[in-house]
Amino acid sequence: QVQLQESGPGLVKPSETLSLTCTVSGGSISNYYWTWIRQPPGKRLEWIGNIYYSGSTNYNPSLKSRVTISVDTSKNQFSLKLDSVIAADTAVYYCARGTGWVPDYWGQGTLVAVAS
């Protein structure tokens, strides 16, 4: 069964770049969409965007100017970069596999705090 694991710093300073990697095991990264989702404390889940294994991306317009999602098929990984972070970017970040656009398998999530 496919498993996903998020990794990256748990603390990022304001105005810096948040970088997370999702490692996929138990399955190929090919032929699927790969998605990032977050949930700020006390707020609802928010779709950040996705990337097809071939590299085409789709982003939430609310974050599009600051987000980059990339994929490394040789490592079975995909990544998230969020620029110029502020306190409101504090959240649990999830990576997920998408069959079509619907996320089916998710990672457990990683908490990223933005603070100085």
Added chain:
Amino acid sequence: EIVLTQSPGTLSLSPGESATLSCRASQSVRDNYLAWYQRKPGQAPRILITGASNRAAGIPDRLSGSGSGTDFTLTISRLGPEDSAVYYCLQYGSSPLTFGGGTKVEIK
């Protein structure tokens, strides 16, 4: 973007009872592309239903999804302790994808 409103916020039910969870969309969900998830503390969210009514692999038939357009329902029959969780709906018919605020199901 489509706003999803879930109700009720919390359901407290006894084992063996049935739970009815609602997800209402601010506009029609294209092709009924509506999914349901279950999330337990410390665990990855688990997909339950896609396309409003199609159970995901391994999901028991006591969980069922229904609805179309703007009104969708997840029904859980014969509740057991394992059903204690937060349930979310997601529309994936139009970008950006959006989630409901969640319904917490408590088993007395």
